[in-house]
Amino acid sequence: MRALCEKIIPSDNCSWRYCLYKLNExxxxxxxxxxYEICLTLNSQGVSHIGDHIAPYGNFDLVLLGPDLPHTWQxxxxxxxxxxxxxxxxxxxxxxxxxxxxxxxxxxxNHLLRKARCGVRFSEQTAKSLLPLFEAIxxxxxxxxxxxLMSLLHTLSTNESQTxxxxxxxxxxxxxxxKDKFEKVLNYIYxxxxxxxSVDSLAQYIHMSTNHFHRFFKKRTECTVTEFINQLRIAxxxxxxxxxxxxISVISDQCGFNNISNFNRRFLAIKLCTPSEFRSRxxxxxxx
Numbered sequence: 001m002r003a004l005c006e007k008i009i010p011s012d013n014c015s016w017r018y019c020l021y022k023l024n025e026x027x028x029x030x031x032x033x034x035x036y037e038i039c040l041t042l043n044s045q046g047v048s049h050i051g052d053h054i055a056p057y058g059n060f061d062l063v064l065l066g067p068d069l070p071h072t073w074q075x076x077x078x079x080x081x082x083x084x085x086x087x088x089x090x091x092x093x094x095x096x097x098x099x100x101x102x103x104x105x106x107x108x109x110n111h112l113l114r115k116a117r118c119g120v121r122f123s124e125q126t127a128k129s130l131l132p133l134f135e136a137i138x139x140x141x142x143x144x145x146x147x148x149l150m151s152l153l154h155t156l157s158t159n160e161s162q163t164x165x166x167x168x169x170x171x172x173x174x175x176x177x178x179k180d181k182f183e184k185v186l187n188y189i190y191x192x193x194x195x196x197x198s199v200d201s202l203a204q205y206i207h208m209s210t211n212h213f214h215r216f217f218k219k220r221t222e223c224t225v226t227e228f229i230n231q232l233r234i235a236x237x238x239x240x241x242x243x244x245x246x247x248i249s250v251i252s253d254q255c256g257f258n259n260i261s262n263f264n265r266r267f268l269a270i271k272l273c274t275p276s277e278f279r280s281r282x283x284x285x286x287x288x
Contacts, residue, residue, distance in 0.1 A: 003070035044084035046075030051165025062127035066117035119164035
């Protein structure tokens, strides 16, 4: 069983990613990524696959996974038709390990991160006690999210857990055979995302058909190629809006948008405000 490599994009203005999924059922999606992952699954029951550990799971399933550990959950729709909720926090390994290494206050997290390499599951009691933290993270601003994450990790480090996968499985034996192609096209996008890019040209770059490339990319990023590129371009635009007084029309050109109308439309869809409103809010915040 070959695992897919996924690329994780941090949440806006954050070093890490948080997402709340609301699903009718959880499909089988055997994958791995370079990030640590904290996963709280609610109102769901099925089977979890973590490394070489396969076991049933139920409501209030709380797991911490280490980087490059293949995993998936799988469930059927609930009989009463209610949604299944999955709170997911994904922490870049270099970022969180650097924080722990450089801040003595976080030294107690070392043991937790080492255990996570094989995956660990926490008790239902621990999961229930942490649910308010997850719910607060969902609506918090970036700084408050960071503080909540530290509280979450501290609680996990002081509670007992069950190790899941075996030590022997920690070696990458079931990696994505197309990982090199994926990394090659990602590096190309990151180097050129402000230039004109087409899906056809990207597909040709890694010797794939366009249709295959669409499926290949979305499975690994949870978004389309166009959505991924637009997210990168809007992130760059935000930095320019914050750190410069360059006219918005110029920023639009510098970030690879073909016209100001398209830029405004994409910016509004992603940031829920116009570029001028975003710049005004940042300016007002610095005056407080």
